[in-house]
Amino acid sequence: EGEEETEDESKGFAVNEQGAITAINRFTGFFTWQENATIDGTIQQVQSSSIITDDLDENEQKIYINYQRGINIFHDPKIGIEGLWRSKILPFPIITLVITIVVISAISVSVAYTVYHYKHNRSITPLLKIKNDDYGSYDKKEDLVVQIFEDENPIENLIELKDVNITAISEDFNVVIDGFEWEFNEKEEFIYELLSLAPVERKEILKKMLKKR
16 A cells, blocks of 8 residues: 655655555565656656556565656665564573673673783783782793792793793803804894794804804
């Protein structure tokens, strides 16, 4: 059936609309369109037919919209089914919805706090906490490693930490580096570069440098 005033018109969302309503099973379908269309830059009236039933399928209904001839036709009809979204949502358990919202909110708060804590503290949170031990906060990773090795059971502590990159160097290594006449900053940068290499590669580089010296 046709609509004298569409729902959007009655609510002030649209003007000059025409519409049709039809019922299929327990759902109500609606189809609305503007009475005018822009055809080649000119506003033209739109002609529409009434709802008709298909001759071959009585469950199929049709409506025809006729435009004036033109190359560029701008017209924006609206189509929808009332109650479809509601019927899909209601069977969903409300308790499940509440739990989902709570879990997502908790995760969001946790992530937000972690980012806030990192940005405002800029320090390493102790990776190992043993009862009666007070590690505090450390500005550098080296401080944390030193603290671990000063403990009574350093190997056990390292095992509990699991993923820690540690490179051990001998006293002879320091003696060799001190033999180069470099500034302190240059020595420090060179040591950091060497420590990023494998032990075999470090030895080869040092041998070549000692030969050239």
